[in-house]
Amino acid sequence: MPTAISELWKNSYDAYAKSVSLTLFDEEKHSLSQSEIASDSFLVSNMLKTFRKTGQHFAAFEFLIEYLIRIEHVTPDRILTAYGWVLFDELRIHYNLLINQGDKSDSLPFFGSEPFIPDREEVYKLVKELLQIIIRVKNDYFHTITCLLFGVCVKIEKESSEPDWHFVNSLCNLTSKNYFKDSTKNFHTLVRDGYRDIDGASDSENWHIAKAFACYQTENYKECITVSRNALEIFPKQYSQIQKFFKKMEAKSLIRLGRVKDGIRGFKEICGKKKDWDYHFDLAGELVQIGELDDALFHCYKSLEQVEEMSDMPDVIIYIAGLLKLKGDFDLAFKHFLLAKFELENLDLPLPDHLVNELNLLKVHHGTFFDYNTLKTELSALWTPVKVAKEKKPGSHDEPRMIGKIIRILKNDEKGMDGFLKNEKKETVYFRLRADDELIPVIKDGLIVEFTPDNQTNSKRPGAKKISIAAVQEMPQKPAEIS
Numbered sequence: 001m002p003t004a005i006s007e008l009w010k011n012s013y014d015a016y017a018k019s020v021s022l023t024l025f026d027e028e029k030h031s032l033s034q035s036e037i038a039s040d041s042f043l044v045s046n047m048l049k050t051f052r053k054t055g056q057h058f059a060a061f062e063f064l065i066e067y068l069i070r071i072e073h074v075t076p077d078r079i080l081t082a083y084g085w086v087l088f089d090e091l092r093i094h095y096n097l098l099i100n101q102g103d104k105s106d107s108l109p110f111f112g113s114e115p116f117i118p119d120r121e122e123v124y125k126l127v128k129e130l131l132q133i134i135i136r137v138k139n140d141y142f143h144t145i146t147c148l149l150f151g152v153c154v155k156i157e158k159e160s161s162e163p164d165w166h167f168v169n170s171l172c173n174l175t176s177k178n179y180f181k182d183s184t185k186n187f188h189t190l191v192r193d194g195y196r197d198i199d200g201a202s203d204s205e206n207w208h209i210a211k212a213f214a215c216y217q218t219e220n221y222k223e224c225i226t227v228s229r230n231a232l233e234i235f236p237k238q239y240s241q242i243q244k245f246f247k248k249m250e251a252k253s254l255i256r257l258g259r260v261k262d263g264i265r266g267f268k269e270i271c272g273k274k275k276d277w278d279y280h281f282d283l284a285g286e287l288v289q290i291g292e293l294d295d296a297l298f299h300c301y302k303s304l305e306q307v308e309e310m311s312d313m314p315d316v317i318i319y320i321a322g323l324l325k326l327k328g329d330f331d332l333a334f335k336h337f338l339l340a341k342f343e344l345e346n347l348d349l350p351l352p353d354h355l356v357n358e359l360n361l362l363k364v365h366h367g368t369f370f371d372y373n374t375l376k377t378e379l380s381a382l383w384t385p386v387k388v389a390k391e392k393k394p395g396s397h398d399e400p401r402m403i404g405k406i407i408r409i410l411k412n413d414e415k416g417m418d419g420f421l422k423n424e425k426k427e428t429v430y431f432r433l434r435a436d437d438e439l440i441p442v443i444k445d446g447l448i449v450e451f452t453p454d455n456q457t458n459s460k461r462p463g464a465k466k467i468s469i470a471a472v473q474e475m476p477q478k479p480a481e482i483s
Contacts, residue, residue, distance in 0.1 A: 038067045041076040048082035052089050060086045071126075073133055077141070080134055084145035087127055091152045094120050095159070120156070124167060127153065131174055143179075147203050150175055154210045165217035172211040180204040205235060205242060212249045221253035228253070244270045248279065252286065260290055271299070277306035281316060288323065297323050301383045311347055314340045318355060325362070334362040335370070339379055342372045381442045381469050403470060404429060406447045417443060421451070421464060429453075431464040439467065 037043060044067075051060035064071070064083075071083055127149050134142040153171055157163040180203035208231040215224035228246040235242050247270045255263035267283045270276070280303035287296035300320045307313055321336035337358045344351055404421035407428070411418060417440050418432040431451065433440055448470040454463035 034067055038069050041078045044069060045076075045078040045082040048079070048086050052082075052086050057086055057090045057093065071130060071133070075133075077137075077139065080130070081141045081145060084130055084134065084142075084149065087123060087130060088145065088148050088152060090123055091127070091149070091156065094123065095152060095156050124153065128171070128174060131171075135175060135179065146175065147180065150210075151203075151206060154206070163217075165214045168210055169214035169218055169220070172207060172214060175207065180207045205231075208234070209242075209245065212246060216249055216253060216256075219256070221256045224253040225250050225257075244276070244279065248282065252282075255286055255289075264290075271302070277303040277308070277312070277316075280306065281319070284319070284323075293323055293327055297327075304383050310343070311349070314343045314347075314349070317343065318352075321358070325358075330362055334359070335375060335379060337362060338370060339372075339375050342375070346372075378442045381439060401450050401452060402464075404449055404451055404464065406443060406445055406449060409443065409445065412440065416440075419443075421449065423462075427462055429462045429464045431467055433467065439469065442469065 044063075047063055048060045051057065051063065060083075063069075069075075069079070071080065131146060131149065135146055150171060154168055157165065157168050208227060212224050212227045212231065215221070215227060228250040231246045232243060232250075247266060251263045251266035251270075253263075254260075254266065264283075264286065267279070267286060271279050271283060280299040284296040284299040284303065287293075287299065297320065300316060300323065304313065304316045304320070307316060317336050317340040321333045321340065324330075324333035324336060337355060340355060341351060341359060344355075402423050404423040406419065406421050409417065409419040414435055416433050416435040416437070418430070421429050421431055423429050429451070433443070450468050450470050451464035452466040454465040
């Protein structure tokens with residue numbers, strides 16, 4: 001190898017020196033035979049490194065092809081490591097292009113007339129070929145490369161519009177769970193109140209997450225359950241979000257295998273008191289699949305009550321609207337579709353075509369004009385009472401709750417509101433609300449409410465207290481439907 005190139009590589013810490021070393025190689029390569037270049041592991045590895053550092057990944061592939069350099073078990077470790085970094089950077093480019101919608105059309109060839117630019121599937125093939133070689137060798141450099149290649153491949157597929165989960169599953173099978181370390185990664189990260197050390201997921205956690213999800217997506221539900229249960233035993237219980245993820249994957253797989261009751265029970269166990277809006281939303285989707293629309297609505301309302309990011313609200317509201325339409329409550333469905341439209345406009349987000357279509361179809365059912373604040377106040381009252389309507393635990397001594405329909409409002413003045421409702425037994429029940437009660441603006445004839453029977457009232461009729469709007473706007477069919 002020419003001395004000038006060797007010295008430049010030893011000191012090529014900046015892009016200019018690396019670029020000059022490529023120029024020198026182009027000028028001096030004719031002094032070496034093809035076999036001399038291919039057999040010099042220092043020269044080959046540094047050429048790959050230099051191409052990578054100067055952003056010419058395509059030239060690294062061309063270099064290997066030009067000098068008939070094969071990647072196989074007998075290839076020196078130095079070359080395998082440099083080649084692994086080339087593949088990793090190439091995949092990062094694919095990932096960035098996927099996120100930013102760019103292209104690689106401006107690449108110029110280093111050898112020949114046309115640049116060699118592998119597509120994603122070709123790079124994946126090269127990655128699997130390399131991993132089959134280096135994963136068998138105990139080498140810290142190889143371990144780092146394997147973890148990085150595995151991670152970036154999974155990230156690409158997660159962001160892809162048509163993810164190839166069969167590839168992810170095969171990648172998991174190639175690496176195996178025992179290859180990755182259980183220790184968490186520590187990041188010195190800028191947060192709201194300064195820099196803080198934050199624990200990130202370990203390589204082992206990432207493998208189990210990818211494997212469980214890939215098994216589920218490829219309909220290998222039994223294997224998904226096995227992987228999830230294994231992960232629940234491995235990872236500490238204090239990692240609550242990791243635990244919840246695997247419990248969710250197990251529950252969803254049980255449902256797909258026909259063990260619906262076990263799956264739904266497992267799903268409900270992870271919908272705790274914390275901000276788990278996405279788990280409630282996922283559970284609602286599962287309940288819809290088995291026809292449990294009322295329970296699905298309950299968990300949608302619970303999801304909406306807990307959602308933190310405003311940008312997530314419209315999706316939940318649209319889903320609620322679809323459920324209400326499915327139940328035949330077109331009036332309430334239209335109001336939710338309309339509120340979703342208002343929320344998207346407030347966030348300066350585009351309106352999905354299906355939302356516009358639903359509004360056009362349902363507006364014939366409701367001609368009343370709504371402004372944003374009035375509509376949100378009315379519908380919010382439907383969502384918040386979920387706190388009262390939640391399932392009672394065994395042995396609970398809470399007061400019994402009943403369902404009723406408002407049938408008549410007697411008065412509504414500065415002293416408050418009172419009137420009558422009919423309960424599930426078709427009994428007429430008296431109710432009264434204080435003037436500062438937040439329900440007064442939305443109480444109207446025909447509204448379905450929940451209440452606690454009040455046996456202390458002085459009236460001859462039964463009374464109602466602790467009134468809230470029912471999560472489901474439909475009277476029970478038994479013992480009889482209220483007319």
